Amino acid sequence: MDLGGLWYWLLAGMLIVYVVLDGFDLGAGAVMALVARDERERSLVLRSLGPVWDGNEVWLLAAGGVLVLAFPRVYAAAFSGFYLPLMLVLWLLTFRALAIELHHHLGSTVWLPLFELAFAAASSVLALVLGAALGNVVRGVDADGQGHFFLPLFTDFSARPPLGILDWYTLLAGLTALVALGRHGAFWLNWKTGGPVQARAQGLARGLEPVLIVLALLLTAATAFVQPMALQAMELHPGCMVFPALACAGLWLSHAALKRGAELRAWTGSAFFLAGLLGCAAAGLYPTLLPSVVPGQSLTVANSASADYTLATGLIWWLPAMALAALYFTILYRSLPRKFRD
Amino acid sequence: MSPETLHRFQFAFTITYHYLFPQLSMGLALLIVALKTRERFWGDAEAGKAAEFWTKIFGINFAFGVVTGIPMEFQFGTNWSRFSEAAGGVVGSTLAQEGVFAFILESSFLGLLVYGRKRIGPTLHWFSAVAVCLGAWISGYFITVTNAWMQHPVGSHVAPGGIVLDSLGAVLLNPWELWSYPHVMLGACLTGATVMASVGAYYLLERRHEDQARLYLRLGVGAGLLAGLALAFPTGDGLARTLSQDQPAAFAGMEALFHTQSGAPLAIIGQPDVQRQSLDNPIELPHMLSFLTYRSWGAPVQGLDKIPTGQWPPDIPLLYYAYHMMVGLGTGLIALMGLAALALWTGRLWGQRWLLWLILLAAPFPYIANTCGWLTSETGRQPWIIYGLMRTDQAFSPQVSSGNVLFSLLGFLGLYSLLSLLFLALIGGSLKRGPGSDGHGA
Numbered sequence: 001m002d003l004g005g006l007w008y009w010l011l012a013g014m015l016i017v018y019v020v021l022d023g024f025d026l027g028a029g030a031v032m033a034l035v036a037r038d039e040r041e042r043s044l045v046l047r048s049l050g051p052v053w054d055g056n057e058v059w060l061l062a063a064g065g066v067l068v069l070a071f072p073r074v075y076a077a078a079f080s081g082f083y084l085p086l087m088l089v090l091w092l093l094t095f096r097a098l099a100i101e102l103h104h105h106l107g108s109t110v111w112l113p114l115f116e117l118a119f120a121a122a123s124s125v126l127a128l129v130l131g132a133a134l135g136n137v138v139r140g141v142d143a144d145g146q147g148h149f150f151l152p153l154f155t156d157f158s159a160r161p162p163l164g165i166l167d168w169y170t171l172l173a174g175l176t177a178l179v180a181l182g183r184h185g186a187f188w189l190n191w192k193t194g195g196p197v198q199a200r201a202q203g204l205a206r207g208l209e210p211v212l213i214v215l216a217l218l219l220t221a222a223t224a225f226v227q228p229m230a231l232q233a234m235e236l237h238p239g240c241m242v243f244p245a246l247a248c249a250g251l252w253l254s255h256a257a258l259k260r261g262a263e264l265r266a267w268t269g270s271a272f273f274l275a276g277l278l279g280c281a282a283a284g285l286y287p288t289l290l291p292s293v294v295p296g297q298s299l300t301v302a303n304s305a306s307a308d309y310t311l312a313t314g315l316i317w318w319l320p321a322m323a324l325a326a327l328y329f330t331i332l333y334r335s336l337p338r339k340f341r342d
Numbered sequence: 343m344s345p346e347t348l349h350r351f352q353f354a355f356t357i358t359y360h361y362l363f364p365q366l367s368m369g370l371a372l373l374i375v376a377l378k379t380r381e382r383f384w385g386d387a388e389a390g391k392a393a394e395f396w397t398k399i400f401g402i403n404f405a406f407g408v409v410t411g412i413p414m415e416f417q418f419g420t421n422w423s424r425f426s427e428a429a430g431g432v433v434g435s436t437l438a439q440e441g442v443f444a445f446i447l448e449s450s451f452l453g454l455l456v457y458g459r460k461r462i463g464p465t466l467h468w469f470s471a472v473a474v475c476l477g478a479w480i481s482g483y484f485i486t487v488t489n490a491w492m493q494h495p496v497g498s499h500v501a502p503g504g505i506v507l508d509s510l511g512a513v514l515l516n517p518w519e520l521w522s523y524p525h526v527m528l529g530a531c532l533t534g535a536t537v538m539a540s541v542g543a544y545y546l547l548e549r550r551h552e553d554q555a556r557l558y559l560r561l562g563v564g565a566g567l568l569a570g571l572a573l574a575f576p577t578g579d580g581l582a583r584t585l586s587q588d589q590p591a592a593f594a595g596m597e598a599l600f601h602t603q604s605g606a607p608l609a610i611i612g613q614p615d616v617q618r619q620s621l622d623n624p625i626e627l628p629h630m631l632s633f634l635t636y637r638s639w640g641a642p643v644q645g646l647d648k649i650p651t652g653q654w655p656p657d658i659p660l661l662y663y664a665y666h667m668m669v670g671l672g673t674g675l676i677a678l679m680g681l682a683a684l685a686l687w688t689g690r691l692w693g694q695r696w697l698l699w700l701i702l703l704a705a706p707f708p709y710i711a712n713t714c715g716w717l718t719s720e721t722g723r724q725p726w727i728i729y730g731l732m733r734t735d736q737a738f739s740p741q742v743s744s745g746n747v748l749f750s751l752l753g754f755l756g757l758y759s760l761l762s763l764l765f766l767a768l769i770g771g772s773l774k775r776g777p778g779s780d781g782h783g784a
Contacts, residue, residue, distance in 0.1 A: 050456075051454065051458070054453065060412075062446060072430020073427050075418075075427075076430065076739075079418075080419060080420055083742050087420070090413045091753060093409065094412075098405065098761075102402065102405065105772070106771065149741070150741040150742065306434065313435070314435065317439060318438075324443075324446075324447070325442065328450040331450070331466075332450045335454055337461065
């Protein structure tokens with residue numbers, strides 16, 4: 001594998017870390033209304049995220065920076081091509097962050113429900129949008145010879161040209177993401193809270209399991225239909241089967257650990273499941289970063305990676321930076337209380 | 343409006359608004375480290391109480407910095423795709439390093455600093471303050487070094503597929519950064535120090551929290567005076583002289599020097615008239631510009647007449663006013679801090695209500711001066727986005743139409759108006775409750 005290929009996987013790795021970490025914040029927000037019934041319980045959910053959400057979200061920025069570094073053409077084409085949905089993501093991220101950070105600062109209880117609503121709604125929509133975004137990348141866009149495209153928000157929902165950002169396939173991906181992250185968030189609350197919130201989170205994680213299995217199978221079948229390249233890649237490189245295997249193992253681990261009350265292990269199983277699922281997407285597309293329905297116009301590692309000097313010097317600082325990040329996160333997560341109390 | 347105008351206006355608006363928050367964060371972070379250090383190693387309980395109060399303000403301010411900062415990284419791609427595509431191999435290097443070295447450090451330890459006071463030991467808590475400060479200052483380094491490359495592109499060359507990085511070392515040690523980084527960071531310190539002193543003056547005038555107020559004033563006035571002096575000399579002086587060599591058009595535009603002349607005067611006030619190429623109603627210090635630029639009273643200084651009009655900064659009056667407002671406000675703040683320091687030294691500050699009033703009212707001015715500084719730097723570079731290599735009108739996203747940009751611009755205007763109200767309510771509430779009020783532990 002060349003340097004560009006290596007950066008493809010480093011970038012995929014950073015995005016997986018982002019989804020595993022920020023995924024539980026978003027998921028906890030999406031399920032808050034189901035697991036927390038009164039003000040005190042909702043405040044408990046929010047407080048369990050207070051010290052960690054910012055560090056989690058930053059992985060999106062770090063991964064974005066690495067995308068600019070390694071594949072500037074893809075960053076330029078994708079960010080301008082998905083202009084409106086990205087602006088909506090920015091505004092939702094703003095609402096979510098302010099709701100978590102500031103709900104306890106206003107000193108008046110009148111505003112609390114508003115902050116909680118903003119938090120729950122923004123988190124749910126963000127989970128859905130992130131899934132739909134991944135769906136768009138897997139399905140592909142209609143990039144021209146320069147890699148330029150500009151997709152409308154929706155057309156006829158057919159997943160065939162004329163393409164739109166929302167169609168049945170990307171909505172299915174979004175729904176799968178919402179359920180997968182909601183379950184991931186429930187595992188966090190099961191691990192880090194106690195009392196009725198924990199009990200309801202446990203029940204919800206259990207209840208979402210069959211839904212998630214059905215959605216994941218549907219999404220796999222739909223992906224084979226919408227993006228045949230993905231399955232071909234799996235056949236071509238049997239080593240990639242490690243990702244579906246990881247997803248299945250993660251699902252089983254979370255199921256078994258939940259039964260035995262092993263809270264951290266259940267959350268870890270859910271993390272493996274998410275990593276496996278995203279790994280499947282990365283392996284199915286490799287070495288393409290942004291497929292195009294126009295033949296020969298896909299953005300790939302070969303036609304969009306930065307020059308070797310940029311990629312090689314990047315490795316020199318990237319590796320120690322990741323080691324430091326692992327150290328900071330260990331310190332942070334070890335300093336959290338075993339259970340947040342209200 | 344043309345797409346270019348809208349793309350530029352949206353970026354200018356969102357970055358100007360964003361930078362109101364990091365300038366306080368970066369300055370305040372250092373002052374909080376000073377307070378935490380006094381608490382941890384000298385056992386000063388008053389400093390500990392102050393650190394706790396300012397950490398609360400810092401936490402609110404930081405959250406606004408994060409939410410307004412994320413759009414900046416997105417907009418390089420959404421609105422400036424041709425710039426990102428051409429220059430991503432260079433600016434991606436520095437932006438990615440900002441992410442992995444600065445943001446991750448800052449945000450993980452902020453969680454401990456804000457929520458961990460009762461949970462983690464005093465040494466780890468002190469270290470969290472240091473780590474947050476370090477993260478903020480590393481972040482400042484990488485973002486100003488990215489800007490330094492756009493002002494003075496070194497360590498790279500233009501190839502058919504885009505701009506290729508030749509030496510990461512040369513980019514990270516850009517001579518432009520030598521003056522611009524300390525100048526920007528000292529500007530942030532001036533904001534942090536002025537705000538702290540201003541809150542101290544407010545409490546003294548109110549006759550509440552008086553011990554805390556005196557501490558804020560001592561620290562704020564001391565740090566503010568040092569930062570203000572170092573902003574003028576050597577960093578401001580060094581940056582201006584770098585500019586006179588590397589960007590003569592920007593330099594002449596800042597001074598509204600239309601004609602090359604020996605023994606050029608320094609304009610204090612006056613209104614540039616670009617059509618007639620003159621400065622109206624000038625009040626000038628004779629020979630001063632020649633002396634400041636070349637350390638010689640008679641040295642010739644290049645005017646705009648030596649530069650083809652196509653390479654003039656397109657908005658010379660804006661550039662001129664931004665620069666003069668920065669210098670004027672900076673000078674005023676140094677004078678105020680100097681006066682306050684003198685009053686502190688002679689033990690008379692606490693009773694001088696007029697001086698406390700002046701300090702209270704000074705709070706907005708370092709923000710304006712910092713904003714004007716960046717405005718000078720960015721409008722002076724025009725018409726280039728990367729000086730000498732890429733023009734701004736060649737850099738925006740071609741497939742994003744004016745209608746789409748106006749949609750997002752209106753969205754940002756509305757959202758940021760809401761954020762402003764929220765910020766003022768939150769900070770106002772914190773100041774009203776004051777230091778020592780119960781925090782919120784995990």
